[in-house]
Amino acid sequence: MARIPKLKYDRGTLILHPPPKGKEWIDFASWDDRVEKFRIPAIDYRPLVETLQATGIDFIDEAKEFIPLELTPSFEREPYPHQKEALQAWKQAGRKGVVVLPTAAGKTYLAQLAMQATPRTTLILVPTLDLMHQWYAQIKAAFPDVEVGLLGGGSRDRTPILIATYNSAAIHSEALGDRYALLIFDECHHLPTDFFRRIAEDAIAPYRLGLTATPDRTDGTHRELDALIGPVVYRKTPEELSGGALAEHKIVQIKVKLSQKERERYEKALKIRNDFLRQSNISLGSLNGWQLFVQASAGSNAGRRAMLAHREAKEIAAGTDAKLRVLIELICEHYPESILIFTNDNATVYRISQEFLIPAITYQTPVKERHEILTRFRERDYKTLVTSHVLNEGVDVPDARIAIILSGTGSTREYVQRLGRVLRKGSDRNKLAVLYEVITEDTSDERTSQRRRGTEDNPNQPRQLSLVYSQSSNSADPLETSKAAESPVQWKQEDSKDNLTLDF
Incomplete structure (x- = not known):
């Protein structure tokens, strides 16, 4: 009597032995002379299982170590329309894909909704330790009855819900690959690197959700997210959410001249x-x-x-004195509003900090000092904060209404992230956020601005208010304009909300 094939997980791959009858499954497999068995990439677990089931091949699934969870949230709130739409789009895509939403649009709560709709052991990937602890606090508060653990920063937990940094998860990818049915990739544009992609490739997780404000990468590897996570299933821009989930906002471009x-x-x-x-x-x-x-x-x-x-x-x-004069006027105009100032380099951050007596945060700022500065900014003891790149992502920045970009890179991602820092409504339902972009006229600064705003091919595209401020003339006033079980089949479960099924 023929033996029933067994599917086993082996250090980031799958072994299917003895070989089943039929030819459909062979496209996933390659022969391994070392063990004299067929080996399949772990990432192909779901399509392989679906192929075996579709062709009526009996097999024993010993690969999966993930299990169902009882996820009863301690709190629920009415999702924004875009969160409902994104969740539904992800479900309709087979619970695989990337959701693109601007910073402050509620991606963490969307992830919570995805977990509730897919109650399985879950691995959440984040790029920084700060984000790891933020996610831990929010998921632990949402699901207090389920054990939530950490991987990274000295922690090496083995829990049904695990929050890990990309770096730590990549190191332990072969050990994690069979334990989690749902992978959630926060800031998923970090994934397509030679090291981090192992997390997705070594995992058999049938369900995958990518979250990002800006999926595109300059090296073009963002196209690999289709294979590692799934295609983009939903996308909204800050403009589309303005006045709803996000604060109303305007972008004011101020041009200065070199002396x-x-x-x-x-x-x-x-x-x-x-x-x-x-x-x-x-x-x-x-x-x-x-x-x-x-x-x-x-x-x-x-x-x-x-x-x-x-x-x-x-x-x-980037550092003309004319920009600092504009900065003085903007700070005076908006005092005592909370103001975030962004530059492209630490030298300018420290110069502004020393000359204006403004607290500064850079990558050199110790963790405890950074926490103290952000806490006092949140409590409005500090009205203004200057930083370079460290607050672009991975840090829970307190609500602010005004952001000033004195200099930056040509990265659209950086631009969207900086805009997102003032788009959170907070307690002010009628909040109007303002992003000032101070640019040096007739220099590379203008072209850099066009690249990050996506207007390089059409620099005259009307996307923001604009004015010229010259240090030799008082005729232009920027402030006036600024006012203006055993087998996957046995795990099938109905989702009562939309009659979609969980097959794993």
Whole structure:
């Protein structure tokens, strides 16, 4: 009598032995001479099982270690329409896919709803320790009767609901791969790297939810999220949610001019850089132009001078004194509102902090000091806070109404994250958030702004209020404009809300 095939999990892969009859399943498998058995990638667990079931092949599933959970939330609130729509879209896609929502749009509560609709052992992945502890507090409060654990920062729990950093989960991916039926990837744009992708590839989890405000990556690897998690199943922009789940907001672009001395230094630095680029036949506008520039700059004294000149030009454009004058006026105009100030470099953060006596947070700020600053900002002891990149994501920033971008990268993700810092309604249901973007006219600063706002191809696209502020003229007032079991089959469960089924 023929033996029934068994499906087993083995260190990030599946072994199916003895080989079943039929040919449909063979597309998932490759022969392993070392064990003389067929081996299948763990990520293919769900399509493999569905194929075996569809073709009527009997097998014993010994791969899964995940189990059902009793998830009774301690609190429930009426979801926003976009949360209901996103959850339904994810369910209709087979509980696999990415949801794109702006910062402050309630992605954590959406994840809670997904867990309630898919009550199975769950692994939640986050990029930072700060986010890990924030998720722990919220999930523990939501499901107090279920054991919630941590993986990362010295913790190595083994619990039905586990919250882990990407780094720690990647290290232990082979040990985690068979334990969880639902994977939730917060800030899932971090996943498509050679190291972190192992989390998804080594897991048999049939259900996967990706959450992000900005899925796209400059290296193009965001396309791999389709295979690692699932396709984008729902997307909303800050503009679409403004006035509903998010605060009404406006974006005010303020342009400043370089002084004559700054302009002379800027043009001189650009000439040094551009002469070298021409001689080296390098175009920074090409696909790999920047990489070629970096390589060439390391090979000669002229190259090093060109790179230093490039950096000097950017620093002049980003840190012109005219921006600081505008900053003074904006702070005075909006006092005592809570104000967040963003720059692209730590040197400018510390300069502003020292000259204006404003608390600063950078990656160098100790954890306890950062916690103290954020607490006092939340309690409004501090009215203003200046930072570089450390508050872009992974930190629960208290409510603020005003954000000022003095400088930044060309990253759309960074821009959306910074805007999201003032979009949370908080207790003010009629809140109007304002994002000021201070740009140096006729410099690389303008092109950087166009890239991050997605208007590079059409810089005249009307997406924000705009004005020009010159340090040599008082005719333009920025403040006036600013006012303006045994087998998967036995686990099938009806979802009473929409009659979708859980097959695993």
